[in-house]
Amino acid sequence: MKITFIGSGYVGLVSGTLLSFLGADVTCCDNNEEKIQALQDGKLPIYEPGLEGYIKEAVIAGRLRFKTGMTGDADVVFIAVGTPPLELSGEADLSYVYDATLQAAQSYSPDTLIVIKSTVPPGTCLALQSMLHKNGFEHSVASNPEFLREGSAIEDFLNPDRIVIGFSNEEAANILSKVYKSLVDKGFAMLRTDPTTSELIKYASNSFLATKIGFINEMANLCEKVGADIDSLSTGMGLDSRIGSAFLKAGPGFGGSCFPKDLLALSHIARTYDQPCHILDAVIFSNQNRCAHMVSKISEAIGDLRGKTICILGITFKAETDDVRSSPAVDIVQLLLSKGAKVSVYDPEGAENGAREIPAAEFSEGAYASAESSEAIVILTEWDEFKRLDFKRMHGILAKPNIFDFRNILDRDALESLGFNYYRIGG
Ligand code: UDX
Numbered sequence: 001m002k003i004t005f006i007g008s009g010y011v012g013l014v015s016g017t018l019l020s021f022l023g024a025d026v027t028c029c030d031n032n033e034e035k036i037q038a039l040q041d042g043k044l045p046i047y048e049p050g051l052e053g054y055i056k057e058a059v060i061a062g063r064l065r066f067k068t069g070m071t072g073d074a075d076v077v078f079i080a081v082g083t084p085p086l087e088l089s090g091e092a093d094l095s096y097v098y099d100a101t102l103q104a105a106q107s108y109s110p111d112t113l114i115v116i117k118s119t120v121p122p123g124t125c126l127a128l129q130s131m132l133h134k135n136g137f138e139h140s141v142a143s144n145p146e147f148l149r150e151g152s153a154i155e156d157f158l159n160p161d162r163i164v165i166g167f168s169n170e171e172a173a174n175i176l177s178k179v180y181k182s183l184v185d186k187g188f189a190m191l192r193t194d195p196t197t198s199e200l201i202k203y204a205s206n207s208f209l210a211t212k213i214g215f216i217n218e219m220a221n222l223c224e225k226v227g228a229d230i231d232s233l234s235t236g237m238g239l240d241s242r243i244g245s246a247f248l249k250a251g252p253g254f255g256g257s258c259f260p261k262d263l264l265a266l267s268h269i270a271r272t273y274d275q276p277c278h279i280l281d282a283v284i285f286s287n288q289n290r291c292a293h294m295v296s297k298i299s300e301a302i303g304d305l306r307g308k309t310i311c312i313l314g315i316t317f318k319a320e321t322d323d324v325r326s327s328p329a330v331d332i333v334q335l336l337l338s339k340g341a342k343v344s345v346y347d348p349e350g351a352e353n354g355a356r357e358i359p360a361a362e363f364s365e366g367a368y369a370s371a372e373s374s375e376a377i378v379i380l381t382e383w384d385e386f387k388r389l390d391f392k393r394m395h396g397i398l399a400k401p402n403i404f405d406f407r408n409i410l411d412r413d414a415l416e417s418l419g420f421n422y423y424r425i426g427g
């Protein structure tokens with residue numbers, strides 16, 4: 001089966017590579033020439049654990065290649081370009097999806113199925129289909145949303161909770177069933193539905209997960225007031241199988257290229273249909289206030305931030321990625337800087353992207369260098385290496401022994417016995 005991906009970012013590159021691993025002949029296209037050149041030179045434009053090995057193997061086997069232009073033939077073209085939020089409304093910007101779909105129709109025969117992997121509002125596939133028909137193209141457009149978490153995208157792709165396909169004709173369903181045959185044969189569930197429902201499943205799933213996080217973060221605030229412990233609370237709730245333990249970890253707020261954007265987009269969609277979703281609006285509001293709350297926790301403990309040096313450990317929106325898009329850590333650093341603090345950041349993979357976003361912060365090569373003469377360490381990403389730091393050594397390096405563990409990854413007793421003032425989330 002011949003497959004082309006248009007858009008070779010986090011989603012397109014992982015999905016294309018793994019479909020080639022599952023046996024397809026895959027071409028990954030992107031209009032970013034630098035990205036394609038890097039991939040052709042064997043360099044990875046993103047950090048995703050394990051991906052490099054899969055790419056190398058598939059390229060050597062001749063099942064995977066990278067191109068800027070859309071050429072050749074294909075049974076399926078997946079569109080995986082970005083759908084960023086428009087500045088004012090939060091509405092998804094579909095211009096890249098429209099352009100890429102039209103270009104795909106112009107470049108491939110009418111038998112080629114066009115599949116939208118990008119996250120798009122309900123009704124988009126049907127609208128794209130009529131746009132193509134109006135322009136004289138007969139291609140079918142189907143929906144197949146992605147559910148890949150950065151950092152564990154390979155695991156998520158190869159062991160999906162479900163594969164969702166949305167289609168308007170059986171021919172499209174047959175082609176998509178062939179694409180995912182090896183996963184379905186292994187017993188992974190495939191939900192077959194119409195394109196509009198498929199599109200909404202993606203938004204509703206991400207919004208529900210974000211709601212769980214928003215909820216537990218507010219419970220963490222309450223724990224601090226009533227003298228309860230958020231981690232035990234979360235465990236206690238999660239043991240109820242109707243609730244489940246996933247996505248119940250309190251932190252500095254959810255970020256990344258999906259949750260914040262998808263919530264805004266779904267809220268906008270709901271208002272467009274005069275059916276506002278008040279829960280979504282509350283989650284958006286709650287998460288937008290989270291960073292300011294984190295900064296006030298720091299200033300309540302150490303006083304006026306002007307002139308103080310703060311060491312930030314972790315700038316990415318979660319561990320095991322180099323992605324800083326909508327990272328709460330970036331917002332927190334910006335707030336600290338606006339309050340007159342000096343900020344020194346260390347992140348194992350996110351320094352390059354982070355420095356581009358916040359040039360006023362200083363980036364260090366390691367955690368100890370970053371902590372040198374700081375008045376506090378603030379942990380914002382749950383990288384494993386932060387759990388293994390030598391805190392005795394840190395104590396000697398810091399100007400003041402303050403630790404704000406906003407991912408609750410360290411042991412309070414151990415740190416307090418070393419003489420640290422230890423602050424965490426939720427008691
Ligand atoms: C994807 C989805 O497409 C998005 O809708 C979903 O919600 C999250 O995942 P992601 O892979 O994370 O986005 O985005 P990014 O890493 O920015 O990749 C998009 C790629 O498309 C970029 O490499 C960009 O250069 C490319 N692109 C964009 C094109 O090739 N053509 C375009 O017209 C626009």
Ligand code: UDX
Nearest residue numbers: 147148149150213247248249251254255256258317318
């Ligand atoms: C998300 C979806 O999970 C995935 O299915 C796909 O649609 C893309 O978007 P991703 O953004 O890569 O994946 O990461 P995810 O693991 O979902 O985390 C999102 C944010 O929530 C991160 O900032 C993370 O730190 C935060 N989070 C997650 C918490 O604060 N607590 C949790 O319990 C889980």
